[in-house]
Amino acid sequence: MVVKDQRGVRERKRVETRARIADSAARLAGERGIAETTIDDIAAAAGIGRATFFRYFDSKELAIATGLSDVGAHVLADVIRAMPDGLGPLEAIRAAYAHLGESFDQLRPMFLEQAQLSRSSSVLFAWTLHLYVDWETAVAEAIAPRFADLAADDPRPRMAGALTMAAARLACDVWVADGGRGDLPALTQKYLSSVHLTPGAS
Amino acid sequence: MVVKDQRGVRERKRVETRARIADSAARLAGERGIAETTIDDIAAAAGIGRATFFRYFDSKELAIATGLSDVGAHVLADVIRAMPDGLGPLEAIRAAYAHLGESFDQLRPMFLEQAQLSRSSSVLFAWTLHLYVDWETAVAEAIAPRFADLAADDPRPRMAGALTMAAARLACDVWVADGGRGDLPALTQKYLSSVHLTPGAS
DNA sequence: GGACAAGATGATACTGAGTCTCATATTTCT
DNA sequence: AGAAATATGAGACTCAGTATCATCTTGTCC
Numbered sequence: 001m002v003v004k005d006q007r008g009v010r011e012r013k014r015v016e017t018r019a020r021i022a023d024s025a026a027r028l029a030g031e032r033g034i035a036e037t038t039i040d041d042i043a044a045a046a047g048i049g050r051a052t053f054f055r056y057f058d059s060k061e062l063a064i065a066t067g068l069s070d071v072g073a074h075v076l077a078d079v080i081r082a083m084p085d086g087l088g089p090l091e092a093i094r095a096a097y098a099h100l101g102e103s104f105d106q107l108r109p110m111f112l113e114q115a116q117l118s119r120s121s122s123v124l125f126a127w128t129l130h131l132y133v134d135w136e137t138a139v140a141e142a143i144a145p146r147f148a149d150l151a152a153d154d155p156r157p158r159m160a161g162a163l164t165m166a167a168a169r170l171a172c173d174v175w176v177a178d179g180g181r182g183d184l185p186a187l188t189q190k191y192l193s194s195v196h197l198t199p200g201a202s
Numbered sequence: 203m204v205v206k207d208q209r210g211v212r213e214r215k216r217v218e219t220r221a222r223i224a225d226s227a228a229r230l231a232g233e234r235g236i237a238e239t240t241i242d243d244i245a246a247a248a249g250i251g252r253a254t255f256f257r258y259f260d261s262k263e264l265a266i267a268t269g270l271s272d273v274g275a276h277v278l279a280d281v282i283r284a285m286p287d288g289l290g291p292l293e294a295i296r297a298a299y300a301h302l303g304e305s306f307d308q309l310r311p312m313f314l315e316q317a318q319l320s321r322s323s324s325v326l327f328a329w330t331l332h333l334y335v336d337w338e339t340a341v342a343e344a345i346a347p348r349f350a351d352l353a354a355d356d357p358r359p360r361m362a363g364a365l366t367m368a369a370a371r372l373a374c375d376v377w378v379a380d381g382g383r384g385d386l387p388a389l390t391q392k393y394l395s396s397v398h399l400t401p402g403a404s
Numbered sequence: 405g406g407a408c409a410a411g412a413t414g415a416t417a418c419t420g421a422g423t424c425t426c427a428t429a430t431t432t433c434t
Numbered sequence: 435a436g437a438a439a440t441a442t443g444a445g446a447c448t449c450a451g452t453a454t455c456a457t458c459t460t461g462t463c464c
Contacts, residue, residue, distance in 0.1 A: 052443070
C-alpha cells in the first residue's frame with residue numbers, strides 16, 4: 001500500500017461514501033427536483049445499494065440538506081477559529097462573515113439555487129433547520145475560547161451560535177425573496193448587528 | 203339553531219377538526235410512542251377518514267408537533283401583547299416569561315413529557331423546529347409595536363423573535379437533560395438575558 | 405323552500421420511504 | 435493465515451404520502 005491513513009481504511013471509506021451520497025442527493029435534487037429524486041436514484045448515482053443509503057442517512061431529505069450545506073457549513077466554524085485572537089466572540093463571527101463575503105460573488109448562483117431548493121419543500125426545510133442546530137453547536141464551540149470569563153454552564157456561546165445561524169437564515173430568507181439580487185453578506189451583517197451579547201452575564 | 207358563529211359553520215368545523223386531529227396525534231404518540239402510532243390510528247381517534255387527515259396536516263410528525271405545542275405556543279405571543287405598554291421589546295418578552303413561569307409548576311409534568319417526546323425522534327424534532335419558525339414570526343409581530351423607531355426592513359423584531367425561541371429551546375435542552383428537575387422559567391430567563399438588542403440598529 | 409354551485413369527506417389504489425433479516429464480502433486483529 | 439468484527443446488498447414488508455372519484459354537506463341564488 002502507499003500511505004496508511006490515520007486510522008484504518010474503514011473510517012476513510014465511510015467518510016468518502018457519506019460525502020458521495022450527500023453530493024449525489026443534492027445534485028439530483030437540484031437537477032430534477034426533490035419529489036422526482038428517489039432513494040434508488042441516489043443510491044445508484046453514489047454507487048451503493050439501497051439498504052446502505054439508510055446506514056448513512058436517516059432520510060432522503062437529510063441527505064439532500066447535508067449535500068446542500070456541507071459547502072459552507074462547518075466551514076464557518078473553521079473560519080471563525082482562524083480569526084485573530086484579539087477579536088471578541090461576536091467580532092470574530094462578523095469578521096468571519098466579512099471574510100466569507102469576499103468570495104461570495106463566485107458562489108452566488110450556487111448559493112441561490114441551494115437556498116431556493118431548501119425552501120421549496122417544508123420537509124426539506126425542516127431537515128435544514130435540523131442541520132442548523134449542528135452548526136449552532138459547531139459555532140458555539142469555535143467561539144467559546146474567546147470568552148474571557150467563561151463559566152461551565154454559561155449560556156452565551158450557545159446563544160451566540162443560535163443568533164449567528166438565525167441571522168444567516170433570516171438574511172437568506174429576505175435575499176431569496178428578493179430573487180438573490182441583493183448583497184447577502186451585508187444583509188447577514190445587518191441582522192447580526194441588531195443584537196449583541198450581555199457583557200458579564202452568568 | 204342557537205347562535206350563528208362569526209363566519210359560517212365550515213370555518214368553525216375546520217378549526218375544531220384540526221384541533222381534534224392534533225390532540226389525538228399528540229395523545230397517542232405520548233401513550234404508545236411515535237413509531238407505534240399510525241395515521242390510521244390518529245384518524246380513527248379523531249373520528250375522520252385517513253384521506254381527510256392529509257387535508258389538515260402535511261405529515262404525521264407535524265400533526266404531533268402541533269398537538270404538543272399548541273399548548274403554550276401562540277399563547278406566548280398573546281401574553282407578550284398583554285404586557286404593559288411601557289415595556290420595551292425584550293423587557294416585554296422577559297416579563298411574559300416571568301408571567302408564564304408562575305403557573306409552570308402545574309404544567310411541569312406535561313411540559314417534560316412533551317419536551318422529551320419532541321426530542322425522541324429526529325424527524326419529529328425537525329418538524330418541531332419548523333413550528334418554532336412560525337412562533338418566531340408570531341413573537342416578532344407581537345413585539346414590533348414596542349420599537350419606537352422601526353424601519354420597514356428593520357431586522358430587530360425578527361431577530362428578537364429568533365432569540366426568544368432559541369432561548370426557549372436551549373433552556374429546554376438543558377432542562378430535559380437534567381431530567382426536568384430544574385427551574386425552566388429561570389433557565390430560560392438566563393439564556394434570554396445573555397443577549398440584547400442593539401439600540402439604534404437600522 | 406328548492407335547485408344548483410362549491411367545498412368537504414371517504415374509499416380505494418398506487419408509489420416510494422423507511423425497517424428488518426439474512427447471506428456475503430471486506431477489514432482488522434491475533 | 436484464520437478468526438472476529440463490521441460493512442454491504444438483496445429482498446420482503448409496513449406504512450407515509452399522493453391522486454382520483456363518487457358521495458355528502460354547506461352556502462347561495464332564485
